[in-house]
Amino acid sequence: MNRQVVIEKIREGHRGAVLENEKVQEWMLDDPGAPLQDGMILSGKVSNVIGNMEAAFIDIGAAKHGYLHKKEHPAHQQWKISQEGREPNISSLLQPGDKVLVQVKKEAAGTKGATLTMLLNFPGNYVVFMPYGGYAAISKKLDDEKRSELRTAAKTWLRGDEGLIVRTNAGEQPAEVLEKEFYALKEDFEALAEQGPGAPGTIHLDQSSVVSRTERDFLTDGETEILTNDASLVARWKRQHPETASRIHWRSEVSLFITMGLDRELEKALRPFAWMKNGASLMIEQTEAMTIIDVNSAKYTGKGAGELSGTAKEVNLAAALEIARQLRLRNIGGIIIIDFIDMKTDEEREEVLSALKRAVKLDRTITNVIGFTGLGYVEMTRKQSRRTLEYMLTDTCDTCGGAGRIVRNSALGEDLHRTLLALDSVEAALIDVSPRFYRWLLREGKERVLEGVKTEVVLRENPAAGHFQLARTGTMETLRTKGDLIQENN
Incomplete structure (x- = not known):
């Protein structure tokens, strides 16, 4: 299978697309609107324990408390492995006021808060360390001989209730490389455990960014081509992982999504x-x-x-x-x-x-x-871990009272900003925009949209424009009377 990951640098981080056989299969978006994302490890404080639900609600510094079932507690995991004595109930595991370290299993969505676990895991490039896992799992995509070799080696690293998962891309690596990464991840956990929980909402580990996910899932798999317009990222990856240099490519375009037609594919997915x-x-x-x-x-x-x-x-x-x-x-x-x-x-x-x-x-x-x-x-x-693409990029429609969804003005503003940056050799541009987006631009969005833009921008309100579309380019003299000139200070 031919796989390519496209990563575009934007003002609020990065966004990416995973293409398999030249067709988009997955989007990766940095999501500043969801500060508590899948995989984050943070401090929490038990707010309430509900016996008949066998669960606790945890204050994690967010608008909604997180949900923690008793099966996500290390002591219950130990009982599950040993089957000794009676199964512990939630009241014997947690009490209101207890401070805990938790990891986000599923992001908050709609009226529900985040789903949490105390069975922490620390993902690396080749292995995932699970302090309370209790087992060693080797990727089934590796051949039997390699799986047996890695399973034997892994058992010598584990102590007590520890566990680990060996990824598919570990098959090309010697056991010494995996062992080194395993102990590095274990040290991260031990340092965090020694530090202990802090104030509710304190984030201790965040691997939810587009860059972190690419490093973990694709960079070292030996086959994925990576294309990005972030020169500093290319330099860092080639320095840290020289064996990947031939698969990492830099492009100079301001917006790879526009150049490669991915912006249209993203709109279709909504x-x-x-x-x-x-x-x-x-x-x-x-x-x-x-x-x-x-x-x-x-x-x-x-x-x-x-x-x-x-x-x-x-x-x-x-x-x-x-x-x-x-x-x-x-x-x-x-x-x-x-x-x-x-x-x-x-x-x-x-x-x-x-x-x-x-x-x-x-x-x-x-x-x-x-x-x-x-x-x-x-x-x-x-499995639902991160917010859906719809929730990340759309808002509730005021007209239909929530029966439908519309693309957020802020997301449209970012798209328009990238479009205007790509027109840096054009003196002036006439942009047709929908009434809703037009009002947002004039009221609060023009500074962000015009940041770093050299082209003079004339807006024309047009209900038939969809969200926005480039109507004409030309000189300021020819376009001035076609609509409203917008500037950062007007």
Whole structure:
């Protein structure tokens, strides 16, 4: 498989896209709107213990308290491994006022606070150290001989209840390299444990950024090509990992997303409607309880078109592949219900189900395809860790009262800013903008949009513009009367 990761430097960090066989499969976005993100280790204070829920609510310095089930406590993990004595209840594990170190398992979303664990893990490039894991897991993608070798070595490193996971990319490394990283991660944990919890919300470890995730998941895998416009990042990676130098490439464009057409792909991923190449389509509806995906034959023109039974199976097989991709693109998690087109035989249904199971194996996020329900729907689950793409980039629509979503003005402002920077050789530009975005620009967004922009910008309010579009470029003399000139100080 040909994999490429594109990382674009933006004002608030980075954003990235994972392309497999030249097709976007996953977005990576720094999310300043969600300060407590998946994998963060932070201090908390027990606010309330609920016995009948076997859970505690933890003050982590956020608007909503985090949720911690008793199974996420190290003492319960020890009981689970040993099975000695009675299973501990939450009241014997935690009391209000206790200070704890917790890790975010699932980010806060909607009305729910973050889901937390005290079973900390420390991810590295090749191994993940789990102080309370109690087991050693070796990637199943490695051959049996290598797995046996690494398992034997790992057992000599572990003490007591410690555990670790060995990643697939460790297969090309000698055991000494993995051992060195293991002990470095262990030292990080021991230093944190000695320091102890601080004030609620104090962040001790954050590996949620685009750069950290790229370093952990792709940089050292030996096959992924990395393309970025961040020169300092290229220099650092080549210095720290010289063996990756041939796979890291620098580009000078201000916006790689615009140059490579990724901005249009990102916009498509925010729409509830997704077309497939064969003319069929998916309708994806995200709710707080679950996500529902409806498969439609629509304008299907492929094999079996015109024959109901043939159309159903062929559309569903193609839809299974696209559904797996859309779940990754949109970072959809939780319960997912799929309404495939009705099929006549159990053999056809099993074929579609098998295709879906094969497709989700490419997903690095834990996904479980359960099967068909009695009503003929497919049910599946996908681990939800970070906020969905929709929640990261859209706001509740004032007009419809929350029934729909609209792209945030701040996100549109960043896109317009990058567009204007790319026009640095143009004297003036006429930009058509939607009424909502137009008001935001004049009221509060113009300074951010015009920062570092050399081009004179004339805005024209246009309800048919979508969000915004470049209408014309030219001289200031020819464009001045077409709309409103905006400047940082006007």
